[in-house]
């Protein structure tokens with residue numbers, strides 16, 4: 001099925017990794033961008049690079065901490081006003097690096113849950129309000145393969161946060177069925193970025209390979225995408241049915 005070109009794309013977490021990679025790919029396709037993260041200088045550098053490489057596109061930036069729900073609620077419409085609307089919103093900002101529950105890392109685990117769940121929820125509220133007013137839009141939530149089962153150690157809070165996003169996305173999708181608003185949940189496997197330095201697992205792909213697969217998946221606008229599809233769709237299906245002692249050894 002042919003999809004409309006999503007010309008004006010807002011990406012959170014655009015100061016590094018997958019967000020920066022998506023910004024580069026979409027800019028190369030001539031899309032206008034709104035880039036969000038906390039590190040404003042990195043966003044400015046990226047904006048200059050993108051406009052120099054592809055004159056004619058519009059790139060606007062905003063330093064917003066997604067943990068600050070008020071800043072998100074005010075910042076997103078302000079960015080939309082600068083571009084005359086937002087056609088796709090990629091809720092990508094996220095953090096990892098927790099520790100096993102009950103080992104003295106409550107604050108780190110809580111921060112993961114706060115940013116990944118409440119920060120993404122704030123983004124969804126702002127994005128869907130915009131889309132409802134426009135009558136159209138594509139909301140993309142960046143989840144993780146770590147969401148398909150409970151994960152051990154550093155990924156316990158992280159996996160739980162991403163499982164919450166899967167349910168959040170599905171609920172929003174259900175609310176919006178039959179409207180012009182689409183919702184995609186993306187579950188990446190391991191892609192080399194700052195979030196997983198020293199903690200990469202099997203089937204890790206480099207950033208370029210991962211971002212190519214990610215952008216291709218987002219442009220298809222499916223309900224759910226695994227990135228890259230191979231091997232992560234079959235691996236996810238397997239993870240869902242493995243007995244816990246086996247799962248524990250593999251994850």
Ligand SMILES: NC(=O)c1ccc[n+]([C@@H]2O[C@H](COP(=O)([O-])OP(=O)(O)OC[C@H]3O[C@@H](n4cnc5c(N)ncnc54)[C@H](OP(=O)(O)O)[C@@H]3O)[C@@H](O)[C@H]2O)c1
Nearest residue numbers: 013015016017018037038039065066093094190191193195
């Ligand atoms: N790489 C993988 O293998 C993988 C796999 C599955 C899912 N993911 C997901 O992909 C998304 C992007 O991660 P990445 O791999 O690209 O890691 P990354 O390089 O560490 O990027 C994380 C981005 O999120 C932003 N961010 C973090 N906390 C924020 C906050 N409170 N407010 C605003 N922005 C915030 C960071 O920007 P500032 O620090 O400038 O704010 C940064 O741009 C995350 O949601 C991650 O969970 C990644």
